[in-house]
Amino acid sequence: MRSVRILLTGVLAVMLLVSGCGVGGRTTSPDSQEADPPPPQVRLEPADGATDVNPTAPVEVSVARGHFEEVVLTNESGEKVKGELTEDGTTWRTSEDLGYGKTYTWSGSAVGAGDTTVPVRGSFTTVQPKEVVRATITPVDDVTRGIAIPISIKFDAPVENKAAVQRALEVETSEPVTGSWAWLHDKQVDWRPKEYWPAHTEVSVRANLYGVNYGDGEYGKADLTTEFTIGRAQIVKADVDSHRIVVMRNGEQFASYPASYGRPGNPELHTHNGTYIVMAKHPVEIMDNPEYGYTDVKKKWAVRISNHGEFIHENEENRANIGRRNTSHGCINLTNADAKEYFHSALIGDPVEVTGSSTDMPPRYAVYDWMLSWQQWKSMSAL
Structure with missing residues (x-):
């Protein structure tokens, strides 16, 4: 009889165990609670405390597991930096360059699940150049050139750092x-083309020099x-032995x-x-050669x-030799x-091709860009 009671007791225990596991698939304790959702995680770029930041480097703050309620980046004077928040509210980026040698401070907040809120805070400092270098560009806007x-x-x-500067330069043309x-x-x-510019080309140039490290602590x-626009195709053919100049326009x-050229002896x-x-034009030029x-x-x-x-210019005092002797x-x-007529036909940037002389002009007097072969020109690139 004892063995039967032991068997029944075991069966009852198994039935109770099965009954306990059948509700919801697990047991719970009245004292247990759901785990709190993780708070939003904010990431700053540049990192908090960063120094020597380039003022054109990407500047943004992003949040995981949440979205921003407010984001503000201010400079040392308390002025807000312009920026934009993405549609999902998870990333804010600056929309303007920063200044050199300034400290910028973050403020704001991000909210996550369960209205969990974390602050946006931190700061960074931009690089302070030893010297800020000015540059100029020609041709200027809205001119027509040869x-x-x-x-x-x-x-x-x-x-x-010439390579860094050159990477920041862009030339766009209306045709290849x-x-x-x-x-x-x-x-x-x-920058010059391999061959002369095609007539009537539209040219756009951008030199993104701000923030470029020129080397030795100097920045753009x-x-x-x-x-600017390229005009009609005009070339002066100047053969010194011909005692003339021929002006070609659009191939005709x-x-x-x-003309009278320099003395051959x-x-x-x-x-x-x-x-x-053609570099410049003046109705009257004062010339000196003591x-x-x-x-x-x-x-x-x-x-x-x-x-x-x-120069190409009027010289009535030499009229007897013009067209006869150099x-x-x-x-x-x-x-x-003739000088007046040519003067009014010329554009800055027109080529003047001198041939027939016994000597070549050394490539050191501006503008000498076209005194160099294409291979020589390309060898002077930093890239």
Whole structure:
């Protein structure tokens, strides 16, 4: 009988155990509670306490497991930095560049499940340059230039990190144009096309220089932009042996003028071979060369083509030689009427191709961009 009672007791225990496991699949204790949801997690970029932050670097605050109720980033003067919050309320980003050498402070709050709230707080400091370097760009906005015009950016101080600067430069054209940047020296970088610009090309340039580290503690002062137009295709063909200049426009002869070039017997007074460009135009130019006996000489309809001293200009005093002999001091002399007509036809940036001389112009007098071969030009890029 004892064995039967033991068996019945075991069966009853199993039935009670099965009955206990059949409700909801688990047992609960009246004292147990659901775990609290995790609070929102805020991430700052740059991190709290960061220093030497580039003022153009991405600046944002984001939250996981929640959304922002308010986000404010202020500078040292308490002014709010402009920014935008994403539609889902989880990320806020600045929409303007910051300043150099300033401390910025976060404030606000993020809310999560169960109305759990956490503060947004922290600060960071931007880099303080040893020097902020100014730059200028040409051509300027809204001008029309000739087909040989280069884009030129000049800096107030030497640039050490040329590759970083060059990566910040953008050229957009209304039609495909092959070109390249080249560093003419530590304070100037130019862009020119492989061949002359196509006529009537629209050009847009952006130099994103603010925040660029030039090296040695120097940074860019400001971004630069310009938009300009290339005009008709005009080229001056200047063969010194022909005693003329021929003006070609859009592939056809536009004008031809008798001329007198530099003296062939004196290398200092040659009109040297090379592709010059029209740099400036003045109705009257005062010319000086005391070594050759003249100062304060006024010449009309002066078109500068080199900083070495070459012009195309009127010289009625040399009329007897114009079209016959080369007797100038290196300039291209025309009669008054022809010089005036050419003056009014010329655009800044037009090429002037001098040939037939016994010497070449060395590539060191501005503007000498077209004195260099394409291979030489590309070798002067920092990238």
